[in-house]
Amino acid sequence: MNRAVSLARIFLALLVLCAGLFLQTGTALSAQSSDEQEARAILLEIDDLWRATSSQGTVRMQVKTANYTRSMRMEMWSKGKDKSLVRIISPLKEKDTASLKTGNTMYTYLSKTDRTIRLTSSMMMSSWMGSHFTNDDLVKESRLAEDYEPRISFKGKREGREIIEFTLLPHPDAAVVWGRIVMTVTAQGHLPLLATYYDEDNVLARTIYFSEVTNMGGRLLPALLKVVPTDKPGEYTELVYESLRFDLELPESLFSLLELRRR
Amino acid sequence: MQLATMAWRTLMRSKRRSVITAFSVAFGVLLSVTFTASGDYAYTNMINTSAVMGLGHLSVEHQDYQDTPTLDKRLLDAEAVQQKALQIPGVTAAQVRIMGQAMFASGAKSVGGAFIAIDPARETPAHNIFLRTLMEGRLFSAGEEHGVVVGAKMAEKLNLRLGKKLIFTMTDKDGELVSELGRVSGIFKTGDDSVDGTVVLLPLALVRKALGYEPSAASLVAIFLADHRQAVPIKTTLARLWVKSQDIGVLTWQESQPDLAGLIKVDRLFNYLLQFLVGLVIAAGIMNTLLMSVMERRREFGVMMALGMMPGQVVRLVLLESCWLGILGLILGVIITTPWFFYMATVGLDFSRQIGEDYSAGGVLVDPVMKFRLYRESALWIAGAVFSLTLVAGIFPAFKAGRTTPVENLKQG
Amino acid sequence: MLIVSFAFRNFNRARTRTRITVAAMAFACAIMIFYASLLEGWLAGMEKNAVGMDLGEFQVHARGYRADPDLYKRIAGEEEVLAQLDRAGFVAAPRLYASGLAAAGNASSGIELRGVDLLREPLVTDIHQHVWQGQWLAEDDPAGVVVGRKLARILGLKLGDEVVVVAQAADGSMANELFRVRGILKSVSEGVDRGGFFLAAAAFRRLMLVPQGVQQIVVKRRQASEDLTRATGRLARLLPCYEVRNWRQLQPVLARLFEMSDVSLVIMLLITYAAVGILTLNALLMSVFERIPEFGVMKALGFSPWGLFAMIVVESMLQVTVAVFLALAAGLPLSFYFAIHPIDFSSFVQSSSTIAGVALDAKWYCVVTVNSVVLPVIFLYLVAGLAILYPALKAAMLKPLAAIYHR
Secondary structure (H helix, E strand, C coil): CHHHHHHHHHHHHHHHHHHHHHHHHHHCCCCCCCHHHHHHHHHHHHHHHCCCCEEEEEEEEEEECCCCEEEEEEEEEEECCCEEEEEEEECHHHCCCEEEEECCEEEEEECCCCEEEECCHHHCCCECCCCCCEHHHHHHHHHHHHHEEEEEEEEEEECCEEEEEEEEEECCCCCCCCCEEEEEEECCCCCEEEEEEECCCCCEEEEEEEEEEEEECCEEEEEEEEEEECCCCCCEEEEEEEEEEECCCCCHHHHCHHHHHCC | CHHHHHHHHHHHHCHHHHHHHHHHHHHHHHHHHHHHHHHHHHHHHHHHHHHHHHHCCEEEEECCCCCCCCCCCCECCHHHHHHHHHCCCCEEEEEEEEEEEEEEEECCEEEEEEEEEECCCCCCHHHCHHHHCEEEECCCCCCCCCEEEEEHHHHHHCCCCCCCEEEEEEECCCCCEEEEEEEEEEEECCCCHHHHCCEEEEEHHHHHHHHCCCCCCECEEEEEECCHHHHHHHHHHHHHHCCCCCCEEEEEHHHHCHHHHHHHHHHHHHHHHHHHHHHHHHHHHHHHHHHHHHHHCHHHHHHHHHCCCCHHHHHHHHHHHHHHHHHHHHHHHHHHHHHHHHHHHHCCEECHHHHCCCCEECCEECCCEECCCCCHHHHHHHHHHHHHHHHHHHHHHHHHHHHCCHHHHHHCC | CHHHHHHHHHHCCCHHHHHHHHHHHHHHHHHHHHHHHHHHHHHHHHHHHHHHHHHCCEEEEECCCCCCCCCCCCECCHHHHHHHHHHCCEEEEEEEEEEEEEEECCEEEEEEEEEECCCCHHHHCCHHHCEEEECCCCCCCCCEEEECHHHHHHHCCCCCCEEEEEEECCCCCEEEEEEEEEEEECCCEHHHHHHEEEEEHHHHHHHHCCCCCECEEEEEECCCCCCHHHHHHHHHHHCCCEEEEEHHHHCHHHHHHHHHHHHHHHHHHHHHHHHHHHHHHHHHHHHHHHCHHHHHHHHHCCCCHHHHHHHHHHHHHHHHHHHHHHHHHHHHHHHHHHHHCCEECCCCCCCCEEECCEEECCEECCCCCHHHHHHHHHHHHHHHHHHHHHHHHHHHCCCHHHHHCCC
8 A cells, every 4th residue: 555655644744734824823832933933833733724623524535546446425523633533425335434533543434344443553554445545644644743843945936936845854753654745835825735755765755736725614725635656657546625614513422433333 | 140141152153143233233223313313403493493583482471462462461570570580490591572463664665564572682692583693784772762673575575774764553552553663773584584574673662662561561571491391390380480470371382382392293203103113124123133043043952951951041041142232232333323423413414405495394494404412311212222122122032942842953953 | 047946946945044034024115115105195195285275286377466466467257268278188266365354353364365166166176175163165155254273263253253354345445244254274374374264256256346357276187197397388388378387386395395205215215224134134145155065066067157146146036026025915904004094193283283384284194106115115126136246246256166165
């Protein structure tokens, strides 16, 4: 599941990045405006961005690989950094199959057999729902700020647009496979445009493209994400947000095994 | 005593035949030593190799760890166990280790495997085959919190080099997933592809922290003995130390590695069967030779019996001949076997071209060099068996000698 | 021929000594026949376990499958290929493979799913006879599965237990299905023991959404007498677009083990016969030396040295021949007995064990083959022939006068 590993991480990291709009809250952090401080501030907000305190939305996912093309619609909920629930709406065959993440634990409910399995280390690297994401990506997505040290590597014009480019370097002890992540956001509004993942040997492994900036749930963010693995040309996973709401009242019981099985 | 001297003189009369028969016995000794010693060497080697592959000659672990080796099953105070074990005579080392399954990832690739978490300050190559077979780099030091040592095959699969990152993910004691960073400090190559592609050495401290273990907890304490044959008695001694504790179990290598134990048992049985068959053949040959000699000396026996020798004495006479043959044979056997034994015990025969370096049996790599190792008990056993066989071979001829009447014997012309 | 008639007459002299010598040789030969049959039985058992149970004599895959197994690297149009193989004198069965996850209770483990063609597989391998507990797969029980020994232990499975299988189907969706444990296998090989998960081909296809094509075709020669290497070449020419391998290429370590065993039999024979040879040598020497005066007279009367040599050799060969007949009379029934009633090690060996990755049987059958009878007999002649050389030469070189007066 090579294509999935970093893609998901980047995707999720950028999910968070998209909320750069809400920097206002973050800039109050520190008066110092050294590059590093700024980068860190933006990163902290990005980490929180797509989550806010809670969120709910529907997403359409399209996966194209050498062997199949798949289309799915899912509903997602999240609360804080640790809890998230994804339930498949279509296709019919997989309706109600769901993924529940609480902290470091992930469960998958299989609607067809009405069984829940808990994620074990041997399943970590397998693809999530047949996409280019792995289960590991979903579990690790909320740790960007803890695992990486951000630096602004470029500020200026590229392809006619004012952009800021961040380089995220992993902390020496962080349990992440990557050498570095490079994110590009718009200078105005901090909307993510591009994210690239490099392994330790500085080889580009994946790229995520962000587009279709839309107003959703009161925020301006890219509604279309396209994840492209470098080693498998022609393959990609595309996520389209159809609707999103933030800061709702979501009960704790929503993120429980029992809820997982509810049809 | 007179009979004994007579028996000896009889043997000396037909020197050639006696020497040849003694040689036959000697040959039997040679064969027996060859089979037993090569077997014992191979088994000891395999047992010791499997011991240094992780579990030692004895292992002290949680009761249920053997059946379901998940990481929640642990010894709460493994350090104490290790201290106690080291005090028992016969124990050369005791290593505290955590062993379990994990997922290893580097860059875009990942592979499942097994880890052995060791304490670099206490582990030595003598007790750890992976340290012995390091081909690149070295073991991480006590200060290197994140050092790891991987096998050559895994390094190939995950594109690893010295210094590169390796992320490992395990299920901790509460069932949660935990990941940690490792940096490759060394690469080993045992020659067995499946071992080289799945085993990774991790630092004990790091794994303890990641799994949320108590400060002196571990999966097991691997105990190494000077002589693997002491495993069962030492197990009894050890088990008594923790008889009150419900959670602690002591396993011999036979119990923790039943595949290997089964294999050795079968091979040993085959070996004994073989030696028995050859022994039979040699005994039959000796019996026939003795019979021939008895048949030829019927006149002689007739004269002796006519002069007053009891049949019982005749029987004893022949038996004593057979006794002398046995002794002679043993001495001759020792003479011809010793140089061969010394050669095989030190240099041995190298079969690596025929079997190759990656031959494994019972889950353990087999050394392609055939060598000898004879335990004192085995040597005594062989001597005893050979001697008894020679004696047994003489029974029928002795009986035959004592049976016929003097007159019939004298008739032989 | 004068020589032969003399040899025959001499045979009847010194009866006791001759009898004893012949008896010793016969005994040695009989034991060797028994031992050789035991060894052949062991080898046959190993080969049956290795090859006949699961590996098959040949395996056919799509190119690149073995290097990097993949649900999508398939042999298309397998029915046509099977028909082709049938016409060419092979027996074949298609197999479907995929990797997945099995979960039962709180435990889960990676597995290798195997879709079995229930009609054809028994024609090629014997795995259906190696069920330890429960039964093999059946057409009328699509949800029944058979699992490997160690897998059952890891998942804590007993007969009748439910097990969930999760895998990525061919269309990328998450395949999941409930199965019931119908049978647990005996030890087959490391791979099958740890992750073997067998289900009917139809059930596999439904689960993994692979309606056509197979990952592997396992093949056996219809005529076991055909040479393996030649058959491999034939098979490869028949299916040029696929990868064909025989079991020796698939398991080189195992192949080496068998080669070594043949060598060990010869070594054993030499060693044992040498032990016997030494003893019979003495008898032969004596029988020659006692007759030196006789030989002297014969030579004086015109017998040529070579004639004498030949006569002694023929004498000894006669003895060996009688010994051989006796040996066959004793050794064959013994071996046949153990061919039917095996030596049973099961009480000594609790769990199963593997050598070079193949299961070891605790029951040991004798197998009487041409090799196991002919080799011991031939070697006996050889060793006896060698032993008689010195005495016979000595006799041939005698000077008649010195011989006549020899005492």
